[in-house]
Amino acid sequence: MIEPALRFAGVGKSYGEARILDDLHLEVAEGEFFVLLGPSGCGKTTLLRMTAGLQTLDRGEIYLRGTALSPVPPEGRNIAMVFQDYALYPHMTVYQNMAFGLRRHARRRAETDAQVRKTAALLGIGALLERRPHQLSGGQQQRVALGRAIVRDPALYLMDEPLSNLDAQVRATVRTEIKELQRRLRVTTLYVTHDQVEAMTLADRMAVLNEGRVQQIGRPIDVYRAPANEFVAQFLASPKLNVFDGTLERAAGTASVRTAIGTFAFPNPPSSLGEPTALRVGLRPEEIKVSFPIDESEPHLSVRLIEPLGSQVLVIAERDGTQVTVSVAADALPAEPRRLRVVPAGCAVHLFDRGGLALAHFISA
Amino acid sequence: MRLQSDRLAAARPYLYLTPTLLVLATFTYLPIARLAEMSLHAPGTGASLGPWIGLSAYQKLFSNPLFWRILGQTFAYVFASVPIAMALGLGLALLLDQPLRGLGLLRALYYAPVVMPTVAVAALALWMFNPNGGLVDYLLHLVGIAPIPWLVDTTWALPTLIVIAVWKNVGYYMVIYLAGLQALPQAVLDAARLDGARPLVRFFTITLPLLRPTTFFIGVVALIGSFQVFDFVNLMTQGGPSNATNVLVYFAYQNGFAYMQLGLAAALSLVMFALVLAILGLVAWTFNR
Amino acid sequence: MMRRFATYAVLVAGLFPLLLPFYWMAVTSLKAKRDVFTATPQWLPLHPAWDNYPLAWSAEPFGRFFFNSIVVTTLIVASQLVLASLAAFALARFEFRGRRAIFWLVVAALIVPVQITFVANFMTLARFGLLNSYLALVAPYAASAFGTFLLRQAFAAVPRQLEDAARLDGCSGLAFLWHVLLPLSRPTLIAFALVAVVAHWNDYFWPLIVTNNNAVRTLPIGLGMFVGQEVTTDWNLLMAASIFVSAPMLLLFFLMQRYFVRARLHTGIRG
Numbered sequence: 001m002i003e004p005a006l007r008f009a010g011v012g013k014s015y016g017e018a019r020i021l022d023d024l025h026l027e028v029a030e031g032e033f034f035v036l037l038g039p040s041g042c043g044k045t046t047l048l049r050m051t052a053g054l055q056t057l058d059r060g061e062i063y064l065r066g067t068a069l070s071p072v073p074p075e076g077r078n079i080a081m082v083f084q085d086y087a088l089y090p091h092m093t094v095y096q097n098m099a100f101g102l103r104r105h106a107r108r109r110a111e112t113d114a115q116v117r118k119t120a121a122l123l124g125i126g127a128l129l130e131r132r133p134h135q136l137s138g139g140q141q142q143r144v145a146l147g148r149a150i151v152r153d154p155a156l157y158l159m160d161e162p163l164s165n166l167d168a169q170v171r172a173t174v175r176t177e178i179k180e181l182q183r184r185l186r187v188t189t190l191y192v193t194h195d196q197v198e199a200m201t202l203a204d205r206m207a208v209l210n211e212g213r214v215q216q217i218g219r220p221i222d223v224y225r226a227p228a229n230e231f232v233a234q235f236l237a238s239p240k241l242n243v244f245d246g247t248l249e250r251a252a253g254t255a256s257v258r259t260a261i262g263t264f265a266f267p268n269p270p271s272s273l274g275e276p277t278a279l280r281v282g283l284r285p286e287e288i289k290v291s292f293p294i295d296e297s298e299p300h301l302s303v304r305l306i307e308p309l310g311s312q313v314l315v316i317a318e319r320d321g322t323q324v325t326v327s328v329a330a331d332a333l334p335a336e337p338r339r340l341r342v343v344p345a346g347c348a349v350h351l352f353d354r355g356g357l358a359l360a361h362f363i364s365a
Numbered sequence: 366m367r368l369q370s371d372r373l374a375a376a377r378p379y380l381y382l383t384p385t386l387l388v389l390a391t392f393t394y395l396p397i398a399r400l401a402e403m404s405l406h407a408p409g410t411g412a413s414l415g416p417w418i419g420l421s422a423y424q425k426l427f428s429n430p431l432f433w434r435i436l437g438q439t440f441a442y443v444f445a446s447v448p449i450a451m452a453l454g455l456g457l458a459l460l461l462d463q464p465l466r467g468l469g470l471l472r473a474l475y476y477a478p479v480v481m482p483t484v485a486v487a488a489l490a491l492w493m494f495n496p497n498g499g500l501v502d503y504l505l506h507l508v509g510i511a512p513i514p515w516l517v518d519t520t521w522a523l524p525t526l527i528v529i530a531v532w533k534n535v536g537y538y539m540v541i542y543l544a545g546l547q548a549l550p551q552a553v554l555d556a557a558r559l560d561g562a563r564p565l566v567r568f569f570t571i572t573l574p575l576l577r578p579t580t581f582f583i584g585v586v587a588l589i590g591s592f593q594v595f596d597f598v599n600l601m602t603q604g605g606p607s608n609a610t611n612v613l614v615y616f617a618y619q620n621g622f623a624y625m626q627l628g629l630a631a632a633l634s635l636v637m638f639a640l641v642l643a644i645l646g647l648v649a650w651t652f653n654r
Numbered sequence: 655m656m657r658r659f660a661t662y663a664v665l666v667a668g669l670f671p672l673l674l675p676f677y678w679m680a681v682t683s684l685k686a687k688r689d690v691f692t693a694t695p696q697w698l699p700l701h702p703a704w705d706n707y708p709l710a711w712s713a714e715p716f717g718r719f720f721f722n723s724i725v726v727t728t729l730i731v732a733s734q735l736v737l738a739s740l741a742a743f744a745l746a747r748f749e750f751r752g753r754r755a756i757f758w759l760v761v762a763a764l765i766v767p768v769q770i771t772f773v774a775n776f777m778t779l780a781r782f783g784l785l786n787s788y789l790a791l792v793a794p795y796a797a798s799a800f801g802t803f804l805l806r807q808a809f810a811a812v813p814r815q816l817e818d819a820a821r822l823d824g825c826s827g828l829a830f831l832w833h834v835l836l837p838l839s840r841p842t843l844i845a846f847a848l849v850a851v852v853a854h855w856n857d858y859f860w861p862l863i864v865t866n867n868n869a870v871r872t873l874p875i876g877l878g879m880f881v882g883q884e885v886t887t888d889w890n891l892l893m894a895a896s897i898f899v900s901a902p903m904l905l906l907f908f909l910m911q912r913y914f915v916r917a918r919l920h921t922g923i924r925g
Binding site: 375377378379380381382384385386387388389391392393394395396397399400403457460461463465468471473474475476477478480481482483484485487488489490491492493495497498500503532589593595596599600614617618621622627630631634637638641642645 | 658661662664665668669671672673674675676678679682690691692694695737738740741743744745748750753756759760763765766767768769770771772773774775776777778793794796797799802827852855856858859862863873874877878880881889892893895896897899900903904906907908911914
């Protein structure tokens, strides 16, 4: 077996009684862009800081290219980190910021100079080298922070929500840049975020974390299509996952789930499903098919609110205390819709047991 | 190996603190205990202590009418000079807190006396208030006021010292008040303006209450500072005429170094310390109510 | 318009009592002895007696006092900066047992001025035969509770991420203090240093207690002796001496005004 670039073996961390991380196992391949996704307080930043050596671990070990990291001090780990607030040295120029670590690691002046200039050119900040951080825009500061990591030519990049302080516009640009850069440099990257869009767009593979435990590991698209549990499905939904109580009904060769908004039919019910009668049904707003009936006699929900997002429109509808949020293409929306009906055929349905564990994912027939 | 370096790392903050704590212990904390010790013993030969005498130094001090007079004079000095200088400082700060040309220079000029050595100020004041050719008397003469025996009269001497102290310190209070004013939330002042409050009303209902923390800070610093008044007394009046300007620190200095009553001086120092603590407590209590 | 005029009028009127003494000090210092006492004061030195300055300078060993003041002030301020930086570093950036208690211990020292402890400190120094030495002048001020407090506040304001970044760059411990904390706290450092320079250059009380020998006396003591001797006679010389004793601080103040004002803004102790 080839040793992965980065391996977390049973890593645990507690603060007093609170378990921040619990028996965590992860492997990141060489050159992989790996994203840790989770809500704040899930332990993802702690994991990053432990990898950097800024915090100690209570249990387990982290291996970088097969070497146990615990005995190695932060500066000896050959790891570079990009911080949420960039953490640029305010009293140093861009050049000095980038050169500082190299000089502390006893590189020669000429070598340092060449490295800094090469990296600055790569990031397109060559003209800013003599500026100080406060003279730079947020996006430029972010690039310098990246530069400071890249210039060290480390075995691993750690990125702690590096985009969260940028304006929406700049964020998208820098996101693309980070992705391109990582593709080009092929340096193993561990990236922490709470933003599912960042995770989906950047990650080769990702791990969803909650309350110190790994919920699911996989390629973004796989995690999206088949979330391992209700938490993951909820976290990857935008703006939110519609969840309904449902009852499973089996007939010869088919099965269906009845909910307050409609009955969804399994095309090929897996045998693994067993016979749970009561379960939870999740539908993402963008995965629900709807129609807007004019006729009042058809069963329907009443439209409560319309939130235009541009090309998409969120429609919130309700009946008897059951609310559903759906995302509809703007040009498919009639003027002033009053009634909404869920069309089961074609909806993507996620079934969970009462404990939230995923049972099946299917497209309703 | 690992353990050893861990232990070393744990010791580092204490290592960094040691020099500072050593100096503070030697010259600030322990002297308080040493003063107590000295005040309870008769003076010995050289640096050693004589026999235990209990509280008799304090008894001697408290039964001395001069002590009570000096205590009163110190309070008079403190509670006249501090409020006057603070009020003037606030007034200047209000005037200077405006976007007008040349105010930076004025600010600097008003501050200049603060950086002057007290000795130079004392020399200058002795000359200005001199009964023989002093400029102050001459200026009063111009407006028809007879010469005043500033520093040589028991009634006038203490007020004269107060005037000099105010002149020296007002710039200091001004600058801190300026900082306080500039930190005020502009939106609140604007709101009061829109509510139609006149400038004077705005000052008393908005500005002054918002400046409370600044006033508290200045009050504490000024009280501690002016309680220690010594330089002007020693240089200009030596506590005279007939003890009219004698103050606690000067009295302790006299006892310790002129009359060689070290026990008494130590007792006096501790009484001062207690007074400083009491006044601080009182000020803190007033402001936290 | 009217308000602006009124503001200027009041402020300029206020300048009169403020600046007149300075002016009078300067004018007197340049008067010949016979021009000092006149029935109507001479507002201008008609025959500037520049000689007053060298005369005053040699009336006491002011050269020696000047030298002593420079040595003592430099030693005190340098020591305070070093010790306060280290102590503040510990208090601001380390977790350790007793941190809060030590912090409050340092703050408490602020309310115990030398005017309270001088009798005890004099005895201590006397016992070790240290009176009349630079050590006696410097040692009680070698550390500064105020400087420690100020720098602690400045150091504590530096974000933790910066410390993390520095550690990954191989810069921790004293290197972090030197390369990051101190440069970042430059305004506070300068402000504190200036306040300390002024306070100890001008200090009259403590040198008075521990010196009685011209070899170690400082400028304020020298001028104080001059005040004692020259009262009622040579006001011109005394004013000249007052000017050259004050000049370094006034000069420093007008050159570094920006930092002085900042010192007051952030701190506020008397200089």
